[in-house]
Amino acid sequence: MGKYIVKRILLLIPTVLVVCVLTFAMMRMLPGSALDFMVKRLTAAGQNVDVETLRVRLGLDKPAVTQFFIWIGGVMRGDLGNSLFQYESVGGIIARELPVTLELGFLELFWTILFSVPLGLWCAARQDGIPDYTFRVFAIIFMAIPTFLVASVVLVYPAAWWGYAPNIKYAGLFQDFRANMGMFLVPSIIGALAQTGMQLRMVRTCCLETMRTDFVRTAWAKGCGEGRVLVRHVFRNSMIPVVTVIGGSVAGVFGGNVILENLFNIPGVGQQLITALDQRDYTVIQGCVLVMAVIVMLINLIVDICYKWLDPRVELD
Amino acid sequence: MDDNIRGDSILEVRHLRTSFFADGSELRAVDDMSYSVRRGEFCAIIGESGSGKSVSALSVMRLISYPPGFIKGGEIIFDGRDLMGVSDKEMQSIRGSEISMIFQEPGTALNPVMTIGAQIAENIRLHEKGVSRAEAEKRAAELLALVDIPNPETRIRDYPHQFSGGMKQRAMIAMAMSCRPKLLFADEPTTALDVTVQAQVLEQMNDMRRRFGTSLVLITHNLGVVARYADSVKIMYGGRIVESGTTDDIFLSPAHPYTMGLIRAVPRLDLPRSHGLYTIRGEPPDMSATPPDCCPFYYRCPYEYERCRTERPADEEASPGHVCACFRRELAAADWKEAGT
Numbered sequence: 001m002g003k004y005i006v007k008r009i010l011l012l013i014p015t016v017l018v019v020c021v022l023t024f025a026m027m028r029m030l031p032g033s034a035l036d037f038m039v040k041r042l043t044a045a046g047q048n049v050d051v052e053t054l055r056v057r058l059g060l061d062k063p064a065v066t067q068f069f070i071w072i073g074g075v076m077r078g079d080l081g082n083s084l085f086q087y088e089s090v091g092g093i094i095a096r097e098l099p100v101t102l103e104l105g106f107l108e109l110f111w112t113i114l115f116s117v118p119l120g121l122w123c124a125a126r127q128d129g130i131p132d133y134t135f136r137v138f139a140i141i142f143m144a145i146p147t148f149l150v151a152s153v154v155l156v157y158p159a160a161w162w163g164y165a166p167n168i169k170y171a172g173l174f175q176d177f178r179a180n181m182g183m184f185l186v187p188s189i190i191g192a193l194a195q196t197g198m199q200l201r202m203v204r205t206c207c208l209e210t211m212r213t214d215f216v217r218t219a220w221a222k223g224c225g226e227g228r229v230l231v232r233h234v235f236r237n238s239m240i241p242v243v244t245v246i247g248g249s250v251a252g253v254f255g256g257n258v259i260l261e262n263l264f265n266i267p268g269v270g271q272q273l274i275t276a277l278d279q280r281d282y283t284v285i286q287g288c289v290l291v292m293a294v295i296v297m298l299i300n301l302i303v304d305i306c307y308k309w310l311d312p313r314v315e316l317d
Numbered sequence: 318m319d320d321n322i323r324g325d326s327i328l329e330v331r332h333l334r335t336s337f338f339a340d341g342s343e344l345r346a347v348d349d350m351s352y353s354v355r356r357g358e359f360c361a362i363i364g365e366s367g368s369g370k371s372v373s374a375l376s377v378m379r380l381i382s383y384p385p386g387f388i389k390g391g392e393i394i395f396d397g398r399d400l401m402g403v404s405d406k407e408m409q410s411i412r413g414s415e416i417s418m419i420f421q422e423p424g425t426a427l428n429p430v431m432t433i434g435a436q437i438a439e440n441i442r443l444h445e446k447g448v449s450r451a452e453a454e455k456r457a458a459e460l461l462a463l464v465d466i467p468n469p470e471t472r473i474r475d476y477p478h479q480f481s482g483g484m485k486q487r488a489m490i491a492m493a494m495s496c497r498p499k500l501l502f503a504d505e506p507t508t509a510l511d512v513t514v515q516a517q518v519l520e521q522m523n524d525m526r527r528r529f530g531t532s533l534v535l536i537t538h539n540l541g542v543v544a545r546y547a548d549s550v551k552i553m554y555g556g557r558i559v560e561s562g563t564t565d566d567i568f569l570s571p572a573h574p575y576t577m578g579l580i581r582a583v584p585r586l587d588l589p590r591s592h593g594l595y596t597i598r599g600e601p602p603d604m605s606a607t608p609p610d611c612c613p614f615y616y617r618c619p620y621e622y623e624r625c626r627t628e629r630p631a632d633e634e635a636s637p638g639h640v641c642a643c644f645r646r647e648l649a650a651a652d653w654k655e656a657g658t
Binding site: 224 | 380409410411413425426428431443478492
């Protein structure tokens with residue numbers, strides 16, 4: 001097991017390198033460079049700018065390949081460089097904002113699993129009953145409505161009717177739990193809606209499939225009651241494909257958070273990324289993408305390890 | 318004959334009818350089936366695929382799920398009680414403790430994510446309150462030893478995929494017998510196994526049956542197995558029993574043309590290949606299309622005449638204890654005797 005994990009982590013290195021090369025290349029291919037934006041902004045502020053001096057100061061005078069190796073050399077030493085626009089290191093920005101994004105993402109996953117798994121199992125157990133139809137209809141609706149639409153509606157109408165708005169001042173989870181939840185509760189539930197709809201249908205389908213297997217018939221023939229059949233025999237076997245899908249959706253969850261963070265003004269990596277993209281803040285973009293990529297890969301590794309725990313037939317090596 | 322057998326019957330099924338409903342049509346899988354099994358008896362139910370053998374066993378255990386299946390009527394008298402009348406809760410306590418079942422595919426009939434020991438222990442703990450987990454596992458190991466699994470104390474921690482097909486089926490037997498049931502259904506338990514393992518598994522099952530005094534209903538289409546082990550045989554066709562009697566009755570003096578066809582269809586190793594294989598012409602009946610008031614075998618039967626198409630043959634005794642439902646049984650029996658097969 002330990003050997004397997006080490007092997008998988010070593011295999012991450014080439015993948016991470018590819019991610020680095022791709023982000024770096026794509027940023028340089030975008031029309032408009034960081035330099036242009038900075039010159040424009042400074043000129044608008046009425047300052048005289050010497051473009052060439054600025055170019056040298058930003059390190060953009062060297063060929064792109066050299067710039068890449070300077071950056072990647074830093075990355076290998078654990079230094080993600082400094083932001084071109086803010087007086088802060090990229091590492092500092094990420095250390096401050098990554099926990100925010102992770103909290104939002106994991107809260108979404110938490111709601112998704114909390115609602116989709118038991119409800120999916122229940123729908124399967126009472127297939128074609130009224131609750132089953134109701135939940136399935138809602139699942140489709142949740143999947144069909146784009147997150148930004150729900151988020152906008154939730155931001156506009158409660159504010160107009162009751163003067164309610166989610167917190168916009170960030171407080172750490174352990175410093176002030178109520179203020180923290182005041183900020184994260186609503187956006188995380190909105191973010192979880194589409195996922196919940198999708199997973200509920202997935203859980204239901206997998207459970208229905210498992211319920212028709214021979215070993216479930218054996219469980220009935222042994223004299224198990226319905227609860228026992230569902231929990232001991234159907235549930236765990238159905239979770240094998242469900243975990244795959246949930247694991248695969250993690251990347252989507254973090255991607256989708258970029259929009260939610262912006263709409264709800266949550267100071268996370270997503271919001272940072274949007275600002276940085278606008279300004280072509282190369283180092284920030286590269287750093288954020290790199291860190292997110294590593295996190296998604298680590299989560300996939302955890303999912304693979306979960307397989308082994310869920311299904312004894314899986315051989316990890 | 319086995320000295321295990323006592324006179325009274327453990328199971329008596331009367332006029333059992335189970336149907337499946339799909340797309341507005343009714344498939345009469347079990348259609349007025351009656352039979353009885355005596356205590357300690359080894360009884361075989363023989364029939365082609367689709368004749369309703371498995372459904373009849375699942376009906377007795379009330380494991381037909383609705384929809385699409387439904388037990389339309391009949392009585393299932395098990396050990397003095399009508400199972401059609403007992404509550405779901407009571408039925409649950411009967412399943413696995415008084416009536417057990419072994420299934421056809423050992424590869425899929427065991428839960429892949431539970432250890433063998435845990436699955437056997439579950440059966441014990443479901444029906445015997447107050448048995449600790451450790452105690453149940455110990456008994457699981459003893460049961461595995463009874464079915465000749467080597468190193469049972471360590472093998473109970475194995476998962477089904479670590480067992481071979483024959484071992485899985487033996488573990489199934491151990492599980493089914495863990496509460497010393499009065500009645501055991503074995504639904505084609507050896508069909509999915511290698512020929513070399515089949516005899517072993519059957520021997521084990523028979524051994525466990527004698528040890529615990531269980532009545533066994535073996536559902537199969539393997540006549541060789543039946544001839545070797547069974548005390549009595551029931552031939553099933555089109556959802557009902559068309560002939561029943563002792564093993565000798567059925568094999569030495571069959572009375573129903575279908576039974577004769579089955580016996581003739583057994584491949585023989587002692588005849589030259591030029592001899593060819595015997596087949597019963599036609600296809601098994603489509604039980605959603607066959608009308609109820611006829612002999613379901615008529616259109617495949619060499620003795621068929623007018624009456625077979627319009628009337629359902631009633632059970633008649635060919636000899637004491639040997640019952641056959643055929644209008645032309647005397648004619649068929651005479652032919653059989655003459656052919657001297």
